[in-house]
Structure formats: structure tokens, C-alpha cells
Amino acid sequence: MNRNGIHHVTAIAGNARRNVEFYTRTLGLRLVKKTVNFDDPGTYHFYYGDEAGAPGTILTFFPWDHVAPGRLGIGETQETAFRVPEGSLGYWTHRFVEKGVSHSAPVKRFGESVLSFKDPHGMRLALVGVPGAENEPAWIGTDVPAEHAIRGFHSVNLLLAEAAPTGAILTDVFGFTEIGREGSLVRFKAEGTDIGGIVDIHEAGGFLPARMGGGSVHHIAFRAADDTGQEEMVRKLVENHGIRTTEQKDRNYFRSVYFREPGHVLFEIATDVPGFAADEAPAKLGEALKLPDFLEGRRSQIEAVLPEIA
Incomplete structure (x- = not known):
């Protein structure tokens, strides 16, 4: 099995209950893990994905009630896109109208139909119609019909001053290949990877730098099969690009x-x-609050400060 591509995307949200309602009820994703921010345990960390929470399907959030809105700018993820069956964009457009979701008219991008929208806290998202996606497994635990359900990530779009330096990391370290250009967009694809296999870079020098806040993507995670694969990527970053990583953290x-x-x-x-x-x-993923061993002794204290989400 190929291990290239996106593992997960982590973003910042506002109210926790509203976040859960939107991603489980409106988008029909499964809440696969309910835990806390290990560095700020008074805050939830929610993971949404497919039935098993497979790499390439996982969108995660740190929700803070009173977070200030972020500002889109250079050095940030501009849009996070999901894959849906090619014929499903009409269904989703009607669903967004019905549920009051802010969205744009579909456009074509690299020959694919793209429906852009925003979540309640301003995160920029999209659905991309993909031929054949209807034949892939789908989570059916919501009222979204299986034939229209989200099938993991299609891509992320990075807003950067220059594409080439980041492209060098994507190709050398993460196994992507540049496959096309369209205007100011440069597309990279991970070979043999459909789910979470695309990174687009929107090259746009001269913009203000991004300001992190509600609706912003905090980070993008790329896949390594195991510790050995991760160590090889770290070695390439140091030896070929002069970039050092943090120490390994157990999540x-x-x-x-x-x-x-x-x-x-x-x-x-x-x-x-x-x-x-x-x-x-x-079968029970996402039902109970899960804490790492080093926080388990503080469970009652943590549960007392976390907001209600049901």
C-alpha cells in the first residue's frame, strides 16, 4: 500500500458544539476521536473522517469559544478540499442552500468541478467532483446518502509567495510530482494516491502575511508508514534542505x-x-472522551472545564 499523501489537516474553530454539528450533521463526517489538545487540555481536539479515520480523510479541530477570526494571507492553507462523486455537486449545492451554508457557484479547476464553501467559523473548504468516487466506501452514519457522501480529502491549496521552494520539499521528501499549471496554480500529485493525494500551490507574491485565528488551518500533516519512513523523511529534510524538525511527539x-x-x-x-x-x-470511535496516560489522572478536572457538545 502506498503511504504518500496527506495524513490529516488541523484547523482552529470557534464554539465546540457548533463545530461538531456542522461536520457530523451537515457534512456527514464521522467523529472518530474526541480528545483534548495535549498542550492545552482545557480545549477539545476533535477528529473527523471516514468510518475508520483512515489517513487522508482526517480533519481535526481545536475549538476555542472566543477565538478571533483569522486573516487569509501568504504562508497559509487557502482551501481544504474533499472528494465527492462527480454527479454529487448538485445534491450538495441544494443541501448548502437548505442549511444556510455560505458557498460559491461551482467552477472548473484542472478540468474538475469545484464547489467552494465555508464552515460556521470561516474555514475555507471545497468539494471536488471525482469520477468513480461513488464506487468507493462511504460512511453511512448520517442522513447524507451514501452515493453523495464525502470520500476523504481531494487536496489542499497553499497560498505562498513562491511555489518552487515548497515544491522541492513536496517532491523530494513527500514523493509528489508536479503534474500541471493553471494560471497562478501549480499542482502536485502523490503517485498512486487518490485520497489526500494532491497539493496545489497558489503563487501570489505581494499579499499580506496570514494571521492565525478562527477558520485558519493550523498545520498540514503528511503520511509516513511508520517510524522508519518518518526518519527517512527527516534525514532528507536535514541533508537536502537544511531543515530540522522537532523531536518526535507521541499523539x-x-x-x-x-x-x-x-x-x-x-x-x-x-x-x-x-x-x-x-x-x-x-464501532465505538468518537463516543467517549479519550485522554493520554499523562492526563488521565486529571480527568475529572478536565471534564469539568470542557464545554457540553451534546
């Missing part, structure tokens, strides 16, 4: 290192193992 469901790529976006390298069933049965 319970994957192990991670972090670094700033040349365009200043925070990148993570996350292992596919052990996965979200490490502490919860697959």
Missing part, C-alpha cells in the same frame, strides 16, 4: 514531527500507526 494515534516549510506553513510528518482504534473499538 497516541500517530507519532509526529513538525517543521516550517520554506513558505512558512507548518508541516507535520505523522505515522499511519497505530491508528484510532488504539484505545477504542472501531
